Amino acid sequence: xxxxxxxxxxxxxxxxxxxxxxxxxxxxxxxxxxxxxxxxxxxxxxxxxxxxxxxxxxxxxxxxxxxxxxxxxxxxxxxxxxxxxxxxxxxxxxxxxxxxxxxxxxxxxxxxxxxxxxxxxxxxxxxxxxxxxxxxxxxxxxxxxxxxxxxxxxxxxxxxxxxxxxxxxxxxxxxxxxxxxxxxxxxxxxxxxxxxxxxxxxxxxxxxxxxxxxxxxxxxxxxxxxxxxxxxxxxxxxxxxxxxxxxxxxxxxxxxxxxxxxxxxxxxxxxxxxxxxxxxxxxxxxxxxxxxxxxxxxxxxxxxxxxxxxxxxxxxxxxxxxxxxxxxxxxxxxxxxxxxxxxxxxxxxxxxxxxxxxxxxxxxxxxxxx
Numbered sequence: 495x496x497x498x499x500x501x502x503x504x505x506x507x508x509x510x511x512x513x514x515x516x517x518x519x520x521x522x523x524x525x526x527x528x529x530x531x532x533x534x535x536x537x538x539x540x541x542x543x544x545x546x547x548x549x550x551x552x553x554x555x556x557x558x559x560x561x562x563x564x565x566x567x568x569x570x571x572x573x574x575x576x577x578x579x580x581x582x583x584x585x586x587x588x589x590x591x592x593x594x595x596x597x598x599x600x601x602x603x604x605x606x607x608x609x610x611x612x613x614x615x616x617x618x619x620x621x622x623x624x625x626x627x628x629x630x631x632x633x634x635x636x637x638x639x640x641x642x643x644x645x646x647x648x649x650x651x652x653x654x655x656x657x658x659x660x661x662x663x664x665x666x667x668x669x670x671x672x673x674x675x676x677x678x679x680x681x682x683x684x685x686x687x688x689x690x691x692x693x694x695x696x697x698x699x700x701x702x703x704x705x706x707x708x709x710x711x712x713x714x715x716x717x718x719x720x721x722x723x724x725x726x727x728x729x730x731x732x733x734x735x736x737x738x739x740x741x742x743x744x745x746x747x748x749x750x751x752x753x754x755x756x757x758x759x760x761x762x763x764x765x766x767x768x769x770x771x772x773x774x775x776x777x778x779x780x781x782x783x784x785x786x787x788x789x790x791x792x793x794x795x796x797x798x799x800x801x802x803x804x805x806x807x808x809x810x811x812x813x814x815x816x817x818x819x820x821x822x823x824x825x826x827x828x829x830x831x832x833x834x835x836x837x838x839x840x841x842x843x844x845x846x847x848x849x850x851x852x853x854x855x856x857x858x859x860x861x862x863x864x
């Protein structure tokens with residue numbers, strides 16, 4: 495792994511991560527592009543593709559808690575004009591945080607992981623933990639209220655070299671977790687500070703409790719039960735979209751965020767398989783999912799008093815009920831999800847370039863959900 499790859503660990507994987515300067519000049523996109531799926535949805539996606547300069551774009555709408563329509567427009571790889579397919583996989587970036595939190599909930603119900611109120615001193619017994627972090631709970635990790643920084647800060651060259659010398663994701667996470675647990679909090683406990691470090695620690699807690707790599711546990715306890723067969727980690731290969739740089743060229747392997755950050759945002763999958771996860775959340779509070787109890791889903795959807803971020807989800811209360819929102823990017827893809835819990839509908843949207851002005855894109859994505 496190159497030093498550039500490690501430096502990208504420090505990039506934000508948050509909802510607004512990797513959005514471009516609104517004044518960035520859009521790269522040229524072909525006026526005509528291939529399309530697949532629902533015709534009306536494809537028309538709307540093509541307009542978005544051209545307006546925002548996107549190589550390829552796909553969306554899936556859920557209604558009454560089930561898949562309703564799906565479409566894909568544009569190119570899997572812009573330089574070769576390879577057609578994007580409805581079944582192509584996209585990198586989801588920080589939209590994977592909800593999956594990590596849901597996995598933790600599954601393991602809590604199974605008795606593998608202590609409850610959400612368990613302190614880090616118990617979860618990471620035997621580690622050297624700063625007193626300011628010792629009583630922080632798993633719930634605070636999963637809701638960005640733990641006082642942790644957004645990403646690892648002040649990494650020395652020696653620390654970088656140590657991490658780069660480790661070939662497996664679990665080993666890298668172990669080193670990063672040991673480092674971050676020993677450091678004092680970066681902000682006040684309870685304050686909302688979006689933290690990839692917090693989710694990396696949550697993933698490390700999962701693999702310590704389960705006795706297996708985080709990725710293996712995710713496949714066994716989330717992807718397999720929900721039949722999310724296309725889902726995996728790192729960037730899509732084979733039947734998947736290619737990530738693009740701002741100029742429209744393909745992103746190289748040396749630009750990808752390392753596997754060690756998988757719990758914070760390392761999942762890729764097709765929109766159809768991603769929708770299986772979203773459907774579980776749509777149906778979960780009414781007891782319509784076998785993955786978790788209704789109570790566990792309600793916990794995942796409920797922010798702390800006065801907060802607006804629950805367990806991997808931004809939560810908004812509006813005139814039509816509760817809405818779960820998130821967006822994610824590793825810098826070369828962008829994915830957005832909007833879940834109207836009380837209306838039983840959702841929208842999943844993805845594009846294979848990360849250089850996107852989210853503020854400008856979100857109204858167009860919202861219009862797709864109407």
